[in-house]
Amino acid sequence: MDLEWGLQGARRFAERVDVVVVVDVLSFSTSVTVACERGARVWPHPGGEEAHALARSIEAVLAGTRSHTSGPSLSPTSLLDLPEGSRLVLPSPNGSSITHALMNAKVAVVAGGLRNAAAVARYVRDVGAERVAVVPAGERWPDHSLRFAYEDLVGAGAVVRRLTETVPGLFRSPEAEAAALAFAEPAAARRHAVRPRARRAGLRGRRPAGRAGRRVRRRAGAARGPVRGGGAAEHPLLDGSGQRVERRDESAQQVGERGGVRGAQRREQARARGAAARRTRRRRCDGRCR
Numbered sequence: 001m002d003l004e005w006g007l008q009g010a011r012r013f014a015e016r017v018d019v020v021v022v023v024d025v026l027s028f029s030t031s032v033t034v035a036c037e038r039g040a041r042v043w044p045h046p047g048g049e050e051a052h053a054l055a056r057s058i059e060a061v062l063a064g065t066r067s068h069t070s071g072p073s074l075s076p077t078s079l080l081d082l083p084e085g086s087r088l089v090l091p092s093p094n095g096s097s098i099t100h101a102l103m104n105a106k107v108a109v110v111a112g113g114l115r116n117a118a119a120v121a122r123y124v125r126d127v128g129a130e131r132v133a134v135v136p137a138g139e140r141w142p143d144h145s146l147r148f149a150y151e152d153l154v155g156a157g158a159v160v161r162r163l164t165e166t167v168p169g170l171f172r173s174p175e176a177e178a179a180a181l182a183f184a185e186p187a188a189a190r191r192h193a194v195r196p197r198a199r200r201a202g203l204r205g206r207r208p209a210g211r212a213g214r215r216v217r218r219r220a221g222a223a224r225g226p227v228r229g230g231g232a233a234e235h236p237l238l239d240g241s242g243q244r245v246e247r248r249d250e251s252a253q254q255v256g257e258r259g260g261v262r263g264a265q266r267r268e269q270a271r272a273r274g275a276a277a278r279r280t281r282r283r284r285c286d287g288r289c290r
């Protein structure tokens with residue numbers, strides 16, 4: 001089982017595998033799953049005038065862009081009430097375009113993602129495919145070069161994992177393996193993905209309080225444990241420090257000790273902050289308070 005990104009990745013696989021799974025979580029793949037659950041048939045298309053012509057010629061509804069406020073669009077929620085048996089031309093710049101580009105290739109193309117990973121795996125098993133490729137769609141920069149999309153990596157990982165569980169004997173390429181890891185460690189990846197944004201938004205240092213906070217901290221702690229291969233700092237996709245190999249070899253005890261040292265450091269810092277705040281208060285009230 002191999003994995004490559006975007007249109008070029010898909011083209012590379014077109015003549016080499018039995019099934020290509022195109023993963024575009026936001027929004028093409030997700031919209032396809034919703035439409036199909038409603039009993040609709042979907043025609044992927046890159047869009048433009050030709051999409052209008054196609055919709056007219058097959059008497060289908062043409063989906064609008066994701067920001068359309070009325071009627072079916074690329075937004076999955078807009079398809080929740082699609083009448084059964086609808087014919088839907090679904091243009092989108094990434095997932096739909098990639099799927100459309102493989103239309104004449106001798107390969108089965110399926111839309112996959114977080115919602116239908118198990119169904120995709122069953123399909124691959126049932127058709128007896130031996131060579132499978134997963135293609136996270138990603139997005140485009142203004143110059144049309146590929147832009148990495150985190151949700152597509154995780155969606156591709158979900159598909160890879162289900163395929164591994166369902167189809168015996170599928171060998172994972174390193175890229176497929178990396179996606180599966182990203183799916184398996186969402187808490188760890190989230191810590192990396194969310195914190196820099198929180199810092200930019202001026203939320204530095206703020207953590208959710210109460211039960212929600214304890215849950216987040218507990219999960220983060222679990223992801224840091226050695227059993228699951230380490231936490232955010234050791235995430236094979238996100239860590240640029242080059243330390244992951246050594247850390248992965250650490251015993252549970254060593255990791256525990258590291259946690260203990262960090263905890264002591266944090267407590268010491270909190271004590272120092274408290275003392276500084278008390279000194280400031282005393283200065284402000286001119287020695288009249290304690």
Ligand SMILES: O=C(O)[C@H](CS(=O)(=O)O)OP(=O)(O)O
Nearest residue numbers: 026027028092093094095096
């Ligand atoms: O739904 C999307 O996010 C994009 C369209 S756009 O980036 O919002 O214009 O399409 P997709 O091909 O599903 O990534």
